[in-house]
Amino acid sequence: MACVQCEDGGVSSPQQSEPPHTVSHTGDPAPDRSPAPDPEVFRVDPLTLAAVALLLFGASFPVAGAPLLFWWVLAIPAFAAYWVLRVRTTVDGRGLVARRPFTTTTVAWSDVAGITFPRFGFGKAALAGGGSVPLPGVTVDDLPRLSAASGGAVPDPTPPTSEPETESEPDAGRSAEQ
Numbered sequence: 449m450a451c452v453q454c455e456d457g458g459v460s461s462p463q464q465s466e467p468p469h470t471v472s473h474t475g476d477p478a479p480d481r482s483p484a485p486d487p488e489v490f491r492v493d494p495l496t497l498a499a500v501a502l503l504l505f506g507a508s509f510p511v512a513g514a515p516l517l518f519w520w521v522l523a524i525p526a527f528a529a530y531w532v533l534r535v536r537t538t539v540d541g542r543g544l545v546a547r548r549p550f551t552t553t554t555v556a557w558s559d560v561a562g563i564t565f566p567r568f569g570f571g572k573a574a575l576a577g578g579g580s581v582p583l584p585g586v587t588v589d590d591l592p593r594l595s596a597a598s599g600g601a602v603p604d605p606t607p608p609t610s611e612p613e614t615e616s617e618p619d620a621g622r623s624a625e626q
Contacts, residue, residue: 487540488597490585492532500528535584541599544573546581553581557601563594 504525510518531549538545543556561576565588572580586594595604 487538488593490537490539490583490590490594492535492585494532496532497529500525500532503528537583537586539594539597541597541601544581544583544598546573546583548582548584555581557598560601563602 507521536547546553559576560573562574563571565571571583571586574580592604595602
């Protein structure tokens with residue numbers, strides 16, 4: 449192995465040395481910050497835009513027949529498309545952000561008393577201080593994703609999957625038949 453003579457008289461190896469963890473002119477190294485998990489976004493199904501396209505098609509007939517009288521009808525499919533593209537609920541370990549057509553509400557998990565689901569429609573976050581916040585895009589089927597994204601703040605109600613039972617004695621069934 450070849451050795452190299454250093455300026456100060458020491459000997460170093462040709463391999464790279466490991467850099468020091470701290471340097472005298474810098475402060476302590478930055479604390480280990482693990483990247484936070486990505487937030488989960490719950491949206492209205494994008495296939496709903498196909499229904500908006502059909503609504504636009506149907507609205508075009510009165511507008512084509514009397515444009516000065518029915519021009520305003522085109523605002524209905526435009527607002528419906530705006531609603532589908534805008535509304536969503538973003539969930540992470542700190543809380544949730546409910547984005548509605550004209551407002552955005554941010555709620556920390558400490559302020560949430562529970563999640564309720566009406567018979568039809570999207571869920572609602574019941575607040576500890578009273579009231580509720582609609583959660584656009586969140587349905588009962590999304591509870592496992594919601595639980596994972598919340599970091600356990602919302603418990604997952606689905607039962608754990610169990611492994612199929614295996615027979616411990618394969619000859620036990622044969623002796624009963626005989």
